[in-house]
Amino acid sequence: MQTQSTATTPLEDNVQVTNNAGYAVLKTLRNYGIDTIFGIPGTHNLEFYRHLAPLGIHPVTTRHEQGAGYGADGWAQQKGLPGVVITTSGPGLLNALSAAGTAYCESRPLIILSPGVPEGEEFADIGSLHETKDSTAAAGAIVQWSRRVHSATEAVAAVHDAFEIFRYGRPRPVHIEVPLNILESLSDCPEDLLQARPRRQGAQADATSLATAVQLLKAAQNPVILAGGGSIPAGAALAALAEALQAPVVTTLNGKGAVPESHPLALGSDIRLPAAQQLCNRADVLLVIGSKVGESELWGGNITPSGPVIRVDILASQANKNLASDLALIGDSAAIVTQLLHEIGSPERPVVNLAPVREELRNQARALSPELSRIAEEAAAVLPSNTIVGGDSSQITYLGTASFIPQEFPHSFLYTPAYATLGYGLPASIGAKIAAPERPVVCIVGDGALMFAVQELITAVEQRLDLVVVCVDNGGYAEIRSNEADRGIPAVGVDLVQPNWAALATAFGGTGHAITRAADFAPTLHAALQGRGLHVLHVPVSLFNAAS
Incomplete structure (x- = not known):
């Protein structure tokens, strides 16, 4: 299958081009901090693999490309960088698409690199090795975007565009297909374009919406924070905000650990349980950070707070997804939580006793x-x-x-x-x-x-x-x-x-x-x-x- 080695390629026998498009892509990834890739070497992707050792990139050879995608996801979550998967053409790429679908659904950063048929052989139907009707479109139906590039410079630009999404948008997988004749040919990309782009400050909430949110939160007697996976970039500021408000924090499963679960205000990732949903529904202000409040997290329950809902999200399109917001703060969760914390300060509030709710949650979970x-x-x-x-x-x-x-x-x-x-x-x-x-x-x-x-x-x-x-x-x-x-x-x-x-x-x-x-x-x-x-x-x- 993908380890077959009898097919011809655009290169003549024994010709080696070390400064090719494969090098340009991997050098760019290395400059962003990627030191590990997951995948399986195959006939058509070897000009990616050639450059791994010289660039100090560790290859992890899984026994199936789906495992490569999930391995890359586990690696990415610890490193704070996108996972990278290298597949071969055809079956190798298609085997990885379940992992790509997972990354899309769960908002995880993932780059899939694959070779493609040489330029001019698209849709040729000539029986070439790993021939696929339209692999770019197949991946494109699953990932955020799928691009078939036409030069090393385009391939490098695609890497930079991927990091733009991962850093400043909703992180989701992308696929970059490099035709074999481009992958194996001399790179046309200047060395300076291979450098990682510096990180910008995350987008803050607009001043008017922020002021309204601060007013609502300061006046709240019973605020609750519902934290999803998108809240994690806020780091310690999220716990500090909860302390300032004396607000219980319930997380989704993707947000688990956004606040240490030993924290007195943390109620764990049990938003699917009735006791957690009832807590949210009693809130006179519910602050939802980085969650789409999806049905898969609620297990048939409903979030219908008695007071206003403030939603913090990187995308305006999420502001009313599944749960209508009374106020939306659109931007980077780390930036916005820091803004809220700065404006709210350290007001005197009574300490919340969550022991009864915590016990009720454990009893409900045990009963399942x-x-x-x-x-x-x-x-x-x-x-x-x-x-x-x-x-x-x-x-x-x-x-x-x-x-x-x-x-x-x-x-x-x-x-x-x-x-x-x-x-x-x-x-x-x-x-x-x-x-x-x-x-x-x-x-x-x-x-x-x-x-x-x-x-x-x-x-x-x-x-x-x-x-x-x-x-x-x-x-x-x-x-x-x-x-x-x-x-x-x-x-x-x-x-x-x-x-x-x-x-x-x-x-x-x-x-x-x-x-x-x-x-x-x-x-x-x-x-x-x-x-x-x-x-x-x-x-x-x-x-x-x-x-x-």
């Missing part, structure tokens, strides 16, 4: 799944506070770890709540560990989800990572089994045959642990965290059903 809650709580008891937790569209994630493993730092809970894909957790955890080797990383996913990306266990071994994977086994696709039962459909296609997970881990070069008693789970997890290399724990949910 007592056994998965217990697994997550036992894991939380042994995980260091700086642990990065990888999740998936698994019940253990949205019924367990999301509620019961608190996070002190943003981007420490790797998940895709809206796109809700399977196969994300393991490669995203690998990418995060590569980016942050000093932090513990634990991937806790269901058996169905892990099978979507099981081949990436060897990537973790190959990269010599210390990584713990917890496979919470409910016998297949338990959520869909429940959905079928709700519709009166007998279980079909959801009860899955399981491998010997511990033996599988050993076969991949890791250490497998078969948990046979509920009491053994936490001690084994603790020991695995102290160990080296890959550790896979197989944890049947049935053990905790019996123990409940």
